[in-house]
Amino acid sequence: MTNQLVIKQIETKPFEGQKPGTSGLRKRVVEFEKGLYLHNFVQSIFNVLGSDKLKGSTLVVGGDGRYFNSQALQIIFAIAAANGVGKILVGQDGLLSTPALSAVVRARKALGAIILTASHNPGGKHGDFGIKYNVSNGGPAPEAFTNKIFDETKKISVIHMADNVRVADLSKLGTTEWTGFQVEVIDSVEEYWQLMQTVFDMKQIKELVARKGFVFNFDAMSGVTGVYAQRIFEKELGVAKDCLINCVPSEDFNGGHPDPNLTYAPELVKKMNAGLFDVGCASDGDGDRNMVLGKRFFVNPSDSVAVIAANWDAIPYFRAAGGLKGLARSMPTSAALDLVATRAMVPFFEVPTGWKFFGNLMDTDQLSICGEESFGTGSDHIREKDGIWAILCWLQILAHHNKDTTKELVSIESIVHNHWRKYGRNYYSRYDYEEVDTKLGDEVMKQIADTIATKSLVGRKFTGSDGVEYEIASVDDFEYKDPVDHSVSSHQGLRIRFKDGSRIIFRLSGTGSTGATIRLYFDKYEQRESHLFDDTQKHLSTLINIALELSNLQKITGRNEPNVIT
Numbered sequence: 001m002t003n004q005l006v007i008k009q010i011e012t013k014p015f016e017g018q019k020p021g022t023s024g025l026r027k028r029v030v031e032f033e034k035g036l037y038l039h040n041f042v043q044s045i046f047n048v049l050g051s052d053k054l055k056g057s058t059l060v061v062g063g064d065g066r067y068f069n070s071q072a073l074q075i076i077f078a079i080a081a082a083n084g085v086g087k088i089l090v091g092q093d094g095l096l097s098t099p100a101l102s103a104v105v106r107a108r109k110a111l112g113a114i115i116l117t118a119s120h121n122p123g124g125k126h127g128d129f130g131i132k133y134n135v136s137n138g139g140p141a142p143e144a145f146t147n148k149i150f151d152e153t154k155k156i157s158v159i160h161m162a163d164n165v166r167v168a169d170l171s172k173l174g175t176t177e178w179t180g181f182q183v184e185v186i187d188s189v190e191e192y193w194q195l196m197q198t199v200f201d202m203k204q205i206k207e208l209v210a211r212k213g214f215v216f217n218f219d220a221m222s223g224v225t226g227v228y229a230q231r232i233f234e235k236e237l238g239v240a241k242d243c244l245i246n247c248v249p250s251e252d253f254n255g256g257h258p259d260p261n262l263t264y265a266p267e268l269v270k271k272m273n274a275g276l277f278d279v280g281c282a283s284d285g286d287g288d289r290n291m292v293l294g295k296r297f298f299v300n301p302s303d304s305v306a307v308i309a310a311n312w313d314a315i316p317y318f319r320a321a322g323g324l325k326g327l328a329r330s331m332p333t334s335a336a337l338d339l340v341a342t343r344a345m346v347p348f349f350e351v352p353t354g355w356k357f358f359g360n361l362m363d364t365d366q367l368s369i370c371g372e373e374s375f376g377t378g379s380d381h382i383r384e385k386d387g388i389w390a391i392l393c394w395l396q397i398l399a400h401h402n403k404d405t406t407k408e409l410v411s412i413e414s415i416v417h418n419h420w421r422k423y424g425r426n427y428y429s430r431y432d433y434e435e436v437d438t439k440l441g442d443e444v445m446k447q448i449a450d451t452i453a454t455k456s457l458v459g460r461k462f463t464g465s466d467g468v469e470y471e472i473a474s475v476d477d478f479e480y481k482d483p484v485d486h487s488v489s490s491h492q493g494l495r496i497r498f499k500d501g502s503r504i505i506f507r508l509s510g511t512g513s514t515g516a517t518i519r520l521y522f523d524k525y526e527q528r529e530s531h532l533f534d535d536t537q538k539h540l541s542t543l544i545n546i547a548l549e550l551s552n553l554q555k556i557t558g559r560n561e562p563n564v565i566t
């Protein structure tokens with residue numbers, strides 16, 4: 001005899017500001033803990049989906065294990081049950097990385113997924129929490145959908161919730177049932193690992209890992225990928241246990257900031273700079289971002305996607321697909337990938353920031369590999385960016401270039417250097433000014449937008465300390481028309497383009513939870529052999545000065561230095 005669901009209708013009132021950003025709704029934990037705050041948002045998702053779609057449907061639910069995950073899961077189960085969902089698949093201990101969740105949605109043909117994460121933002125009682133809805137292709141809901149959720153949050157008045165739905169032990173695999181509703185706890189890694197085996201030649205990677213003297217280190221930053229690393233890197237590929245750092249997921253990421261970049265992964269960066277290992281990688285809280293380091297060498301994410309794309313034939317998945325269907329990057333990402341697309345003669349797309357924009361291109365077979373400057377790299381094997389996948393790509397590429405184990409190791413650095421020799425190099429950097437007063441952030445953007453609108457900048461020339469002249473060729477406010485559904489996304493970043501192809505971009509981040517984060521991006525192409533190996537900041541100094549001068553950023557915000565430089 002199964003349990004009958006006891007369903008209650010709970011009266012509620014809208015909360016202000018439940019508008020999903022670049023990647024779902026992200027707020028401080030204290031916001032989510034306010035009364036029915038989370039309930040409202042979850043019910044709003046279900047209101048948009050509607051009872052016909054929900055009836056008997058399967059949803060995948062999981063998160064990165066941050067504080068409030070466990071409470072949130074039980075609330076979601078209870079609301080889902082009362083809204084007609086038939087089955088919920090949840091990761092063991094509530095854990096599912098964002099890419100694994102995408103893989104499970106696709107493998108199980110689920111209606112969609114709810115993912116509980118604030119990605120790379122700090123967690124814990126005083127940190128951030130987040131919730132995001134993914135649709136049936138396994139990718140983030142498109143803007144039209146998230147706008148509808150927002151509309152629902154503004155008029156919500158009732159929550160349907162089962163009174164007797166609770167899964168006692170999320171650490172045990174298996175199914176708990178009620179009449180017409182069940183929750184199945186699944187292994188967090190298994191289905192993802194199955195998929196990875198169809199993408200890579202694991203035997204070849206295993207041989208690389210076993211190579212005498214070769215050392216690979218991985219830092220999970222106390223996020224969800226610790227679980228994936230233990231299974232995939234250690235158990236399946238033979239990486240030594242002590243080469244896996246911070247691989248126990250923690251509710252507050254051990255007090256850290258789980259963002260794999262040069263600032264927030266200091267432990268790994270220090271060891272790599274000391275030349276201790278051949279490869280050092282890290283992933284963020286929910287496992288969709290990645291950072292790849294060689295011995296004393298940082299692989300810029302924009303270069304990373306370009307090198308992976310240029311080496312597609314090292315990876316069985318792309319060989320089986322008969323090569324590349326197309327390549328894409330977000331607008332502020334460096335143009336290194338464009339050069340690979342041109343040479344490979346495959347279609348190329350420039351989309352706004354946000355992984356959701358790649359989905360339509362993948363669903364219509366126009367896109368194989370894509371990436372963003374924000375440490376996101378992925379392919380059409382799923383519909384999210386994928387940290388572990390990107391790391392496996394690099395290991396596979398390394399293995400491919402090191403088939404002859406008697407020769408000295410062809411390093412990550414030499415693979416990237418050879419890439420630059422072949423294609424030229426895009427010097428690239430991003431400056432972040434975090435937690436700027438929202439009004440001041442808007443003022444900086446307005447100042448640039450106004451100047452851009454007059455077009456008076458076009459033709460203006462600047463001469464750098466190196467004597468190089470930069471002439472502004474065009475200025476605009478980036479707008480994207482989706483070639484598949486024809487939806488238009490406006491105001492996606494202010495662009496200044498120079499005659500030599502260099503670019504300066506100004507954008508406000510869509511993922512912060514307090515104040516405004518102003519991002520400045522610099523991209524400069526260099527082909528001269530004698531200048532391929534300059535210091536990045538030095539090489540970009542003229543562009544950086546131009547950006548600061550035109551935006552008046554320092555004067556308006558009072559900030560002399562960015563918080564983070566990538």
Ligand code: G6P
Binds near residue numbers: 119330355372509
């Ligand atoms: C998330 C999104 C990415 C985006 C990044 C930075 O990771 O999934 O698509 O590039 O945030 O976004 P932001 O709006 O903060 O620059």
Ligand code: ZN
Binds near residue numbers: 098118286
């Ligand atoms: Zn993330």
